[in-house]
Amino acid sequence: MPGRSKAPTLRLRRFATRLRELREAAGFSPMEVADLTGLDRATLFRIEGAKVRPQARSLRTLLDAYRASDEDRAELTALLKAAAEETWIQTAASLPSQYATYIGFESEAEGVRNYEILAIPGLLQTESYARAMIRGTVPDVSRDEVESRVAARLERQRLLARPTPLKLWAVIDESALLREVGGRQVMHDQMIKLREAAEEPNVTLQVIPRSAGAYPGMHGAFVLLEFPGEGHDVVYMEGSGSDLFLESKEDIARYSMLFEHLRAVAAGPDATRTLLAVAQQNWKEGRHGP
Incomplete structure (x- = not known):
């Protein structure tokens, strides 16, 4: 069973990155900082690794040692305060840590670009579809863990209805519309939910039809999380053994370009609505084969 722990929020990771950058700009090694400030070196590593939040007094000591500017002090203090704010996901101890980390990032994102091959994106799943998908793909978890x-998953969907809603651009391979998850009625209801979501102003939905043949991206699904500011976007890929987070500029650029290819291959939003309507009718009538 995967380990559980409170997931580092994006704010805490930004805080840790900025603090490390200030240390490096001051020309200090972690050992030198430990000698200069009396702060335990292991503690400093944990702070810079976004494993723990420093006390306000420890932060002032470090900023004094780095001769940080008033602007840098204000930024780091604000980030530390924001990182201390507990969100619902940090109290969900029953969730695997990597999944909790992803949800924490998602809750702070302003936009999500999601490409799926075999499943409906989690942000757009009905409760019945989500339950059937989790039971089918993670058969060794208990009923309580499934629930x-x-x-x-349902709590995550509230992001699409918050005062400043999350912007979702989802590209889905048509095979996800044809794979029976939970039964015909579940799939029929899922198509209705997708059609409703496609009408929301903050949701763009495209389906890649089977007629597209082979196309870039067929090797695996991914999510590109977009955050305010520059240089903080994250690519997330879920794996059977472990999940993967990519944050380098090169990776972000590569997956951004890949998503552009997927958008070009997929049917446009209007044609997608037609595909969804056909899929809904086919599930209703039991005509969902190839």
């Missing part, structure tokens, strides 16, 4: 994950 915990379903609840988390």
Whole structure:
């Protein structure tokens, strides 16, 4: 069973990165900082690794040692304060740590670009589809864990309805519309939810039809999380053994370009609505084969 722990939020990771950058700009090694400030070196590594939040007094000591500017002090203090704010996901102890980390990032994102091959994106799943998907793909978890994950998935969807809603651009391979998950009625209801989501102003939905043949991206699904500011976007890929987070500029650029290719291959939003309507009718009538 994967380990559980509170996930570092994006704010804490930004804080840790900025603090490390200030140390490096001051020309200090971690050992030199430990000698200069009396702060335990292991503690400093944990702070810079976004494993722990420093006390306000420790932060002032470090900023004094780095001769940080008033602007840098204000930025780091604000980030530390924001990182201390507990969100719902940090209290969900039953969720695997990597999944909790992803949800924490997602809750702070302003935009999500999601490409899926075999499944409906989690932000657009019905409760019944989510439950059937989790039971089918993670067969070794308990019933309580299944329900915990379903609840988390439904809670995530609230991001699409918050005052400043999350912007979602989802590209889905048509095979996800044809794969029977949970039964015909579940799939029929899922198509209705997709059609409703496609009408929302903050949601763009495209389906790649089977007629597209082979195309870039067929090797695996991914999510590109977009955050305010520059240089903080994250690519997330879920794996059977472990999840992968990519944050380098090169990776972000590569997956951004890949998503552009996927958008070009996919049917446009209007044609996608037609595909969804056909899929809904086919599931209703039992005509969902190839």
